[in-house]
Amino acid sequence: MSTPVPGSPKPTEHQSFWLWVMCLTGVDYFSTLAYQPSTAYKNAGLLGPFATIVLVLVTLLGALPVYGYVAGKSHSGQGSIGMLARLVPGWPGKILVLVLLGFAATDFVITKTLSAADASEHLIQNSFWPLNYKPSDFNLPQSTPGEASEEDKSKIFEQAKQSFDIRQRLVVTSILLMLLGAMFMKGFREVIGLAVFLVGGYLILSLIVVGSGLIHIAEHPDKITTWLQRVNEGNWYLEQPWTGSKSFFSILILSIILFPKLALGLSGFETGVAVMPLIKGNKDDNPEEPFGRIRNTKKLLITAAVVMSAFLLASSLVCTTLIEPIQILAMDENGVRLSDDDAKDKGIKPAADGRALAFLAHAENGEKLAPFFGDIFGTIYDMFTIVILWFAGASAMAGLLNLVPQYLPKYGMAPEWARAIRPLVLLFTFINLVVTLIFKADVDAQSDAYATGVLVLITSACVAAVIDIYRERNGAWYKRISWPFFLITIVFCYTTAALILEKPVGLHIAGCFIGAVLVTSFASRVYRSRELRFSGFYIPDGESKLYWDTIKHLELSVLVPHRPGRRSLASKELAIRQEHRIPRDITIIFVEVVLLDASEFLQEPTLEIRFEDGRYVMKISRAASIAHTLAALSLEMAKYGRPPEIHFGWTEERPLTGTLGFLLFGEGNIPWMVRELLRRAEPNEEKRPRVIIAGA
Structure with a gap:
């Protein structure tokens, strides 16, 4: 694949039909179905469907039109970062780009490590996994006096199982990441071909699970009645209990407040424009303004957003109404919800946590949504879920491999070998393994950094669109502002700020990536400052x-x-x-x-x-x-x-x-x-x- 620099679009070596490329970006976007219903349940409780409605509205009315505009301005895969690089010149622009690259690295790297970690979670929780931890696999500590009670044995077993699962996740996640790197050493054509098969199979199976759930709800309206009754009574199972009014207005306000925690469902837009060079346009496209490729990219974004929005709404409703809170939320003996830290300390991890749709596919909720649901069908669904989660890193890797060579070498902030694909694949694979080791392949520990990176990039796209339109228009200032995009920018600024204030750990992790990018970039710039860096004179007359x-x-x-x-x-x-x-x-x-x-x-x-x-x-x-x-x-x-x-x-x-x-x-x-x-x-x-x- 060629690596065009910002402002100088060049054709790529391999280009494909937009629907196939959508599958490459979709492995990131669509694979979030593996954990997004659980995330909505854990962060919004029984208000998950309402918060998901807000998320879908923000997706379709906010992120989608903004990135449609960005696609028209970044047909070489620069994305919002490239737009801001053009709009903000000089060192302030370079530093802004480096900071955004730090957030992009956070987004793309954590996409790979989080998805691979969740894939390993689905694998080791499957009933057919040969390394399942059993009570016979552990011995009570020698220091235990007398005969331990059944409760003590259960606690010791859960803690031992948790420790064993962590070691399993580390090993399995590392293997998956190395296999992903090996796949990219083969080239993009093979990656896109595999993505089409995986996304098609996963969406069909997910449609079966979610569709069966909707049919079951239609046949058993008492499920909806029970859920709505709990909502009316204020039994929302939020992490922080709500002590205010239980009115519809309160539910609406809470849904708006809670939806930033569901921001993982917005992933995929920046990757969608980052891989634009892979999209085939018209044969007569002007390289400076390829209308065919731009049009096909917008088709990709619209199709992905509509399909994902439908799945988000349906899966949230199905999981909220068919999965009991105790099956997905950690609770104490009195049915009171525990915080994530307390749940980890006590070794409590409910069966549906992180795998809500797989939980239903296995019929672990106690009722089959379809006659063929059970361990066999559930295992087939697990297999596709595991592979698509693993392969979600492919879209992130594609984004990184297209993004990094466009900026760092051009700015003198990386050696020339950073334009080559294979050395970058090896470097990113090494970084993935380090991140996995640091976070012990814990999905929850990485989700905040992932959401922070996603929201910052979307916010930067909104800002870039507003500035670009303002500069292109003439007249009074209020006529030059795109007020719809301005309001969308306000929404995403609120969303990003709310998430960072609620969970600042995401910003801390992103800060580490930003610091690494800034330090290594300026060190490279100083080291390369005595290169001639001259490409010829332009003589105009x-x-x-x-x-x-x-x-x-x-x-x-x-x-x-x-x-x-x-x-x-x-x-x-x-x-x-x-x-x-x-x-x-x-x-x-x-x-x-x-x-x-x-x-x-x-x-x-x-x-x-x-x-x-x-x-x-x-x-x-x-x-x-x-x-x-x-x-x-x-x-x-x-x-x-x-x-x-x-x-x-x-x-x-x-x-x-x-x-x-x-x-x-x-x-x-x-x-x-x-x-x-x-x-x-x-x-x-x-x-x-x-x-x-x-x-x-």
Whole structure:
């Protein structure tokens, strides 16, 4: 797969029908059905269906239209990050991009580790798993005095089983992540083909489970009656008991407050636009604005959002009405809900926790929703669930492999090998294994970081859309604002802030990724600062080309940097000839360099040459660094004749200040940096341009 840079879309090596690519992004989005109904139940209790309605409305009326707009502006897979990179120039824009890349890394990496961990959870909880922990597998501690009670034995067994399951999850999760990395070493074509099969099979099986549940509810309306009665009575089984009014208005407000905790159901949008280069458009598409690919990407986003919304609503209703709270929520002996920490301390993990649909497929709720439900059908459903959860990391890996090469190498904040697919796959697989070890493959421990990354990226997309539309429109400020997108942005700002305030651990984890991205990126930028990073001059007119052909064939050229406005060319030439003892018969060429964006790494400056008052003046614009531009210019001239000389005057600038100015602002310590760049770029001294410093 090729890796286009922002603003320069290029065709990818393999492109596929949009529906097949939707399956690649959908393995992330649709696989959340494995744990999203449980997440809704655990975070919203019996109000889960109401909170899910809010989530679906935000999805269809908020995230979907915003990302439809983003798709039209980021057809090379830049996503919201690429839009903000264009809208915010300079170092502030670069730092913003790096921070968002940190959140994107949080989102994509945790997608892989969380999904693989949940896959291992489904595997080890299956009744046919050969390593199921049994009471006969443990012995009571020697320190236990006398005969232990049945209650003590049960507690010891649950704690021992929990410890054993953690070790199993670590091993199984690590194996799944390594297999995922090996799959990507094969290439994207094989990955997409497998994704189509998995998503199709998983959605059909999920439709059977959820559809059977809806039919069962229709045949047994008392299930709905019982649920609504509990809701009316205020028995909502929330983690934090509600002490206020139990009215419909309170339910509505609580649903709005609780829905940010269900934000995992919003995953998949950023990945959907990140893999746009894989989507086949029209044969006659303009590479600069491929309407066919943009249209097909919008089809992908709409189809995925509608299908997932229907599943979210139906599965939440089915699980809430057919699964008893004690089967999915940890409770004490008196039926009072325990906090997650207390449940872990006591080794309590209900059978439906994290696997609500699989729980129904196995008929573990005590009633078969269909005659064929049970261990056999449940195991088939588990198999597809396990594989699609494992493969959910494929969409995240695809997003990372498309996103990272577009920014870090271009900014000089990663080595050139970061543009290659296989080294990146190995690096990300290693990071996945480290994250899995740190979190002990615990799904709940990673979910907050996952949701935080998802919401920050969606919020950044909203902000980018609002800014972009504002800049494109004319007129009064209130006419330039897209008020629908502005309101959507407010909603997602609230959602993100609410989640972070409620569960700040997600921000802490994301902060670790952001810190790692910032530190390694700036270290790489400093290390690579003495690379020539030059891709050629752009000469815009015939007159400049004529003068360039004349200058580069001179016997000896003396280049003198000049800052316009300080003094005239005549006085500058008089001073330089006296101080540097340059004879009258040697041509002096003045070079004026104008910086555009010093934060850019690669540069292709514009070179214009004029003959003013008997003197050649090179006007170089759109440069990223004065030192790099002068070094590149002299090396280009050395290709055609005798290497030129670059003459500088002494400066009062301190070395440390000059170095920082060179790194951050593209100017500072120029003579020394030019000499170092030339020494590295041209090892042959006879062909290397000379740097001369003289004067008072």
